[in-house]
Amino acid sequence: MKLLDDQLLGPEPSGEANRIMSVTYSPNRIRAYHRHEMGRSWIPTAPKEAQDAKSIEIRDLTAEYFVRNLPRMTLKNTYLKRWFPTQAVASSYSISGDLVEIDLDQKPGIEGVCSFAIKGNLVRPLSFLDGNALIEIAVRDHFSFGRRLRIYHNGHSAARLGIQHSARFNSVTCASSDGVRTRFLYRPNQTGFQMATIYVASPSNLYELLKPDHGGQVIRWVHALKPDFVLDVIPRRSMEWKMLDHGNAYDHGIIGAEVAYAIASRMLMTDQLLMREPAMGGSDLVSRDGSTAVEARMLAGVSQKDSTYFKTEVRPHMQQMVGRLRRGRAQKAFGRGVAILCVRLGERRIVAMIKEV
Numbered sequence: 001m002k003l004l005d006d007q008l009l010g011p012e013p014s015g016e017a018n019r020i021m022s023v024t025y026s027p028n029r030i031r032a033y034h035r036h037e038m039g040r041s042w043i044p045t046a047p048k049e050a051q052d053a054k055s056i057e058i059r060d061l062t063a064e065y066f067v068r069n070l071p072r073m074t075l076k077n078t079y080l081k082r083w084f085p086t087q088a089v090a091s092s093y094s095i096s097g098d099l100v101e102i103d104l105d106q107k108p109g110i111e112g113v114c115s116f117a118i119k120g121n122l123v124r125p126l127s128f129l130d131g132n133a134l135i136e137i138a139v140r141d142h143f144s145f146g147r148r149l150r151i152y153h154n155g156h157s158a159a160r161l162g163i164q165h166s167a168r169f170n171s172v173t174c175a176s177s178d179g180v181r182t183r184f185l186y187r188p189n190q191t192g193f194q195m196a197t198i199y200v201a202s203p204s205n206l207y208e209l210l211k212p213d214h215g216g217q218v219i220r221w222v223h224a225l226k227p228d229f230v231l232d233v234i235p236r237r238s239m240e241w242k243m244l245d246h247g248n249a250y251d252h253g254i255i256g257a258e259v260a261y262a263i264a265s266r267m268l269m270t271d272q273l274l275m276r277e278p279a280m281g282g283s284d285l286v287s288r289d290g291s292t293a294v295e296a297r298m299l300a301g302v303s304q305k306d307s308t309y310f311k312t313e314v315r316p317h318m319q320q321m322v323g324r325l326r327r328g329r330a331q332k333a334f335g336r337g338v339a340i341l342c343v344r345l346g347e348r349r350i351v352a353m354i355k356e357v
Contacts, residue, residue, distance in 0.1 A: 020061040020128050022155060025050035031069070031155040033061055035128040047156055063126045063135055067095040070151065073159045075104075077174045077185065079193050083242050084176045084185060085110060090161075098122040100137050102151075106176055111239055116177035120149060132160075142199040143274045147184075162186075163196055178239055180206065195250055197277045203258040204265050208234040212351065221310040225318050227353035233259050233342065234350070244300045244344065253278030256298030259352055260285055260340040264294050268338065283328075292336040293328055295321040299343045314343055318355065325357040 019036045023044050030050035046053055059065075073090035085106035092103045102118040120137030127134050132152040140146040148164040149172075162169035163186050173193070174185040180203050184196045210232040212219075222230055235241055235255075243251040254277065261275045264285060273285050273294070285294035297317055318341050325337030337357035344350050 018128070020126060020133055022059050022061040022065065024057040025053035026055045026057070028053070033066075033128070033133040033153070033155040047154075049156060061126065061133055063122065064095055066126060066133055066135060066153065067093050067100060067151075069155075070153055070159050073161065075161065075172060075174045079173070079185060081174075081185060081195075082246050083110065083178070083239055084174050084183070088175045090159075100135065104175060104177075110176055111178040111237060113177050113179045116182065118149070118175070118182060120146075123148065139198055142201055143276075145274070145276060146198055147196055165194070165196075178237075197254060199275070202261075202265075203275075204262040206236055206240060207259055207262045208236055209262060209266065209352075210234065218305075218345065218351075221305075221307055222351060222353060224310065225315055225353060225355075227318075227341075227355045229354050231263065231352045231354070232350065233262075233352050234348075241348075244298075247300070250278060252298045252300040253284075253296075255300070256296045256340075256342050257284040259298070259342050259350070260294055260296030263340055263352060263354065264338065268292075283334075286334070291334055292338070293325065293334045294338045294340060295325055296340050297321060297342065299341070301344065305343075305345055314341070317341055318353065322355060322357055329357065 021034045021036055021044070022031060023034055024031050025046055028050060030047060030053070032047050032050070034044050044056070070093045075088045075090070077084045077086055085108055088104045088106040090102050090104050094101045098121050100120055100122060103115065104118065105115045106113070118139060120139040122135060123138045124136045127136070132154045134150050134152045136148055136150045138146060138148050150162040150169050151159060152162065153159040161172040163172050163184050165186070165188050170186045170188045172184050172186045176183050177200070180199065180201045182198045182200055185193060186196065187193050212230045212232050240255055243255055257275055257278060261273060265273050272287050274288060275285050276282065278284065283293035284296040286292065299314065299317065318339065321339040321341060325339060328334055329337055339355045339357065340352055342350055342352045
């Protein structure tokens with residue numbers, strides 16, 4: 001292909017050293033995105049599908065044009081997580097100002113939800129990396145926390161979705177929604193996978209809180225830990241039981257944090273709590289003014305419980321949680337600390353022990 005003079009590209013965008021271009025190769029109308037450094041001659045490299053092109057059309061690539069021309073994106077549950085759909089398909093995309101929306105359909109539906117949307121605000125200009133144009137959006141949740149996502153596309157191949165993990169963005173393999181959580185299954189390396197959770201609604205109504213109804217022996221084991229008060233907890237949906245039965249430490253941590261939120265928001269400080277997902281580290285819940293911190297934990301094993309289990313497994317967890325809160329208070333990180341330890345006593349029984357520090 002011949003060298004193209006910059007003058008053929010039209011006026012140079014003000015203040016930009018690089019230019020992202022959309023090139024359409026005819027007669028097959030194959031589109032490809034390219035980056036061109038201004039002030040130099042340019043050879044746009046045609047994709048294989050367009051090697052017999054007779055002519056090209058060139059235009060500046062904008063975020064609006066990029067979003068409008070994204071193809072359908074199929075995300076598959078390759079790790080066979082039981083509470084993810086078999087697949088989720090990004091069927092349409094829209095952009096209004098700096099707000100980007102991705103509409104997805106999931107099969108089968110999860111807790112009656114068959115379609116959902118991911119919405120986020122653009123946080124950087126349209127960029128180019130490793131042969132792909134990309135946009136980056138910040139998705140905020142019910143608690144004002146969130147994650148950054150990227151959509152990558154070269155104009156003609158399949159688009160990709162990435163999620164921020166530390167300083168990197170990793171490929172999302174599947175996404176799902178159960179009406180309360182939007183979750184992403186992603187691959188941080190070649191061999192493993194991780195999950196990220198964004199709350200679209202409060203999880204407090206997912207759990208029923210009851211006065212404890214235990215036999216005398218269990219009561220003695222529980223009260224030997226000297227909690228301030230005790231509650232029975234019953235998840236209302238099958239989703240949360242599946243997470244307890246088949247999940248890993250992250251899934252159990254999610255349940256523990258949500259139970260703690262249900263207890264604390266109803267009994268301690270109404271709606272003044274913010275809940276972090278376990279992967280974020282630090283206290284699981286903090287008050288909006290930072291004066292209160294809540295440590296949460298879930299012991300989800302269903303092996304036979306006895307006094308030895310409570311002494312060797314449950315007590316150390318409670319001591320560790322209380323110790324962390326006491327250190328935080330001593331350092332004046334917060335003024336009030338609450339430890340909420342959940343223990344699964346049987347197939348369908350959870351007891352929550354609450355201790356204020």
